[in-house]
Amino acid sequence: MTMTLLDIMRSASVIPVIAIDDPEHAVPLAQALVAGGIRVLEVTLRTEHGLGAIRAMAQVPGAIVGVGTLTQGDEFAAARDAGAVFGVSPGLTPALIEASRKSGLPLLPGVMTPSEVMAAREAGFRQLKLFPAVPAGGVGMLNAIGGPLPDVTFCPTGGISIDTAPQFLACKNVACVGGSWLTPKDAIKAGNWALITELARAAAALR
Numbered sequence: 001m002t003m004t005l006l007d008i009m010r011s012a013s014v015i016p017v018i019a020i021d022d023p024e025h026a027v028p029l030a031q032a033l034v035a036g037g038i039r040v041l042e043v044t045l046r047t048e049h050g051l052g053a054i055r056a057m058a059q060v061p062g063a064i065v066g067v068g069t070l071t072q073g074d075e076f077a078a079a080r081d082a083g084a085v086f087g088v089s090p091g092l093t094p095a096l097i098e099a100s101r102k103s104g105l106p107l108l109p110g111v112m113t114p115s116e117v118m119a120a121r122e123a124g125f126r127q128l129k130l131f132p133a134v135p136a137g138g139v140g141m142l143n144a145i146g147g148p149l150p151d152v153t154f155c156p157t158g159g160i161s162i163d164t165a166p167q168f169l170a171c172k173n174v175a176c177v178g179g180s181w182l183t184p185k186d187a188i189k190a191g192n193w194a195l196i197t198e199l200a201r202a203a204a205a206l207r
């Protein structure tokens, strides 16, 4: 059965935001996160290895792989073909709306103001990423938006840590949070997969 974007968000407490610098790291990193109970993985197109990493990680049993940092329409079909089952963008533009429809890749678009939330709703999006979450106002902002705009569900991302994630997850309109703290660059570089599994376990236990 195909998972909806909301199913995917609800099955994750934390979505790790991943940047792959070395293609060799993709599979062991995904395995380490899944072993710790973190299955929904956002692989960004921030590095040239993004698409290749999606292709490799999508084969890891238990992993639900999405593509992050979508900023251009032509990236959607390529990511879908590589095995991504959802996409995340820091924002939302007409080209991204069109590409999401055409490719069939469900999109979690980024917003940071009430007008952006309303524009995204008008375009048919009910699951949104509050980005950058902490600079945008964090938990206070999410609660304030939930008053007039209660029918949207957020994945706040940007500036969240293991210590602050619980406050976000306690918000009525938050399904999961995103963050890069599960995948520290030095641990990846050192191949310290045990540390990453430990970080994943702690994050998975938040809910």
Ligand SMILES: O=C(O)C(=O)C[C@H](O)[C@H](O)COP(=O)(O)O
Pocket: 017, 044, 046, 068, 069, 070, 088, 089, 090, 131, 157, 158, 159, 160, 178, 179, 180, 181
């Ligand atoms: O690459 C993207 O598409 C982004 O939207 C940015 C990431 O979501 C944040 O960089 C993660 O935030 P931190 O957990 O504060 O590191």
